[in-house]
Amino acid sequence: MIEFRNVSKSFWTGKTRKVILDQATFRVELGRSLGILAPNGTGKTTIINMMAGLEKPDEGRIVRTSKISFPLGVVSGINKAQTAQENCRYIARLYGLDPDHVEAFCRYLCGIKEYFDMPVATFSQGMRSRFMFALMLSLEFDIYLIDEGMPSTMDAEFNRKAGEILHERLMTSTVVIVSHSSRILERYCTSAAVLLDGRLHMFDTLAEAKAMYNYDS
Numbered sequence: 001m002i003e004f005r006n007v008s009k010s011f012w013t014g015k016t017r018k019v020i021l022d023q024a025t026f027r028v029e030l031g032r033s034l035g036i037l038a039p040n041g042t043g044k045t046t047i048i049n050m051m052a053g054l055e056k057p058d059e060g061r062i063v064r065t066s067k068i069s070f071p072l073g074v075v076s077g078i079n080k081a082q083t084a085q086e087n088c089r090y091i092a093r094l095y096g097l098d099p100d101h102v103e104a105f106c107r108y109l110c111g112i113k114e115y116f117d118m119p120v121a122t123f124s125q126g127m128r129s130r131f132m133f134a135l136m137l138s139l140e141f142d143i144y145l146i147d148e149g150m151p152s153t154m155d156a157e158f159n160r161k162a163g164e165i166l167h168e169r170l171m172t173s174t175v176v177i178v179s180h181s182s183r184i185l186e187r188y189c190t191s192a193a194v195l196l197d198g199r200l201h202m203f204d205t206l207a208e209a210k211a212m213y214n215y216d217s
């Protein structure tokens with residue numbers, strides 16, 4: 001479970017205060033995947049980072065009682081001078097998992113061939129995001145945090161394999177996806193919210209959230 005209790009967050013831009021959340025209180029329950037719809041630039045990444053513990057609220061508390069992933073797309077914790085193989089074995093050990101299993105899983109899923117044994121610094125943007133997504137899926141969290149859906153890659157084979165595994169994970173885990181578009185949420189989320197002007201409006205169904213989002217944005 002992730003719970004936001006009266007959480008406020010804003011940034012000072014030098015001219016104005018950009019409000020991301022204003023006294024927000026909500027919960028992500030295990031077994032209820034949540035999709036948050038928000039226009040671009042309104043705070044999707046900031047909210048996901050707060051859920052992951054990478055960013056602190058200005059006020060309020062965030063309570064986590066489950067194993068929560070790092071956000072998809074975040075490369076922190078990865079040593080770019082080391083290979084994908086070295087990185088995933090190191091991270092497997094940090095999480096108390098079998099390094100052989102994690103390595104085999106990532107190698108199969110990300111499909112970057114010989115680059116898997118080369119330093120991460122030599123990867124293209126797409127390779128890096130595929131590697132991070134594969135690594136995230138190999139670690140088996142209770143709640144997966146996904147910023148803007150699947151990695152933007154032209155590699156249909158990767159999307160098919162990763163999508164199948166992600167779908168399978170949803171049987172036993174929970175996902176939080178933030179996106180400006182409802183398409184990805186339709187596939188994975190059982191509840192939805194809309195972020196507008198620092199307020200998070202929670203709904204039981206995606207249809208209700210879409211109705212508000214399409215009306216206001």
Ligand SMILES: Nc1ncnc2c1ncn2[C@@H]1O[C@H](COP(=O)(O)OP(=O)(O)OP(=O)(O)O)[C@@H](O)[C@H]1O
Nearest residue numbers: 011012013018038039040041042043044045046047
């Ligand atoms: N450290 C910071 N200092 C000042 N402003 C910031 C900071 N971090 C984020 N912002 C601003 O806060 C707003 C929300 O940023 P955030 O990246 O969370 O939005 P987003 O919805 O994920 O954006 P996008 O859709 O463009 O990826 C943006 O206007 C951004 O410029």
